[in-house]
Amino acid sequence: MQPKGSQAIAITSLAVPERGISTRSSAFCGKGSAYRSTRLPRHRTAQMAGLSIPDNNGILGDIRVLDLSEDMAGPFCTKLLAGLGAEVLKVERPGVGDIARRTGPFVQDMPHLEQSARFLYLNTGKKSITLDIESPMGVEIVQRLLQECDILVESAPPGTLDRLGLGYTAVAQQCPRLVYTSVTPFGQTGPYRDYQGAELIAQATGGLMHTIGLPEREPLHIGGNAAAYTTGMSAFSATLLALYARDMAGHGQHVDVSAMETMAVAQIHASIQHQFGHQPVRRASTLVRAQDGWVHHGLERGAREDTWTRVCALMGRPELAEDPRFNTRDARREHQAELLALLSEWTMTCPKEDIYHALQGLRSVAGYVATVADLRTSQQLLAREFFQLLDHPSAGPATYPGAPFTIRGSTWCHTRAPLLGEHNVEVYCDRL
Structure with missing residues (x-):
């Protein structure tokens, strides 16, 4: 079965039920993965298919990820997986792509699908295909792709992927070793599970805003997207743990990441203080x-x-x-x-x-x-070679923040974000 065109395939909103946790990474495995013994490493399958893949000594160099997530938290998780060498295949909506492609700022202050600074940063190191996963053909293609994947990351409203036959329960029956990571505002269960979320909502419902600002004024929202990036980092950590658990136990798990819970954990000291009769104090700036x-x-x-x-x-x-x-x-x-x-x-x-x-x-x-x-000229960051110059065929050259950590003996994989559907031919013609 072939797609009807190079732009015939895309992702809309996705989701999953249930709650779980798991993580696995060749970085943490002293012995080889049992799963890897049942499948040729990625560089060997690529050679057999006639594909050209650059040398990769990342600790996740033989791991494949299907990225069905959008916007920030999920894509940040998969960006980090790609940085460790995993092959991340990002599934996007035909013609429009990830919502982050339409979110500014843009390189020349003009909306452009290939020039969103947010998308360019959050999707370094990935490959992009377009696919309508709500169509029967799209569902079948996702199922076929998952046969070759170790990890799936999605950020759809809970239940969305279940209705498509791509929820965790259905997928686990066909791919029992798959690590399935869901990143949502409130998690897969509970009375809030179907509620909408955003950066401010996560900071507010997670308790962070209660501790920010002047005592006599309204609570404040931290600038930037602290909740989204922290949630993405939590998803990354939990996914690696599930990958490790898979090597130990022989089966995958459902990783359920909640932005609200991530923020609540960040404020756990305030929760403990409250139990001992102390109210969190908001103080003037020092x-x-x-x-x-x-x-x-x-x-x-x-x-x-x-x-x-x-x-x-x-x-x-x-x-x-x-x-x-x-x-x-x-x-x-x-x-x-x-x-x-x-x-x-x-x-x-x-x-x-x-x-x-x-x-x-x-x-x-x-x-x-x-x-x-100041950050761009920081002697500390320059000494650690934190910033990386990447050239993009549409957006041009730019300096990007690098890895949030280093691992001795492993090289962080720095490559540009993909064009929309850039890898359709590679995937649909050479793999499927």
């Missing part, structure tokens, strides 16, 4: 203005007792070392407003990085607020 930005002095917590005396000397105010308002950590917390005013007189005359290095040299847990421009 940042002070520097000559070119903002710094955190770190003198209220974590600093050694003699640090304050040395900071006073650094500021040219040695007499403050014995001031009872500031000579202990508790006193500095109690007189925080006065402390910030005093420190500001000094910090406003100095660059933020100079203050940071000076206070760190005195063993204060200090920091500075880095801008995006």
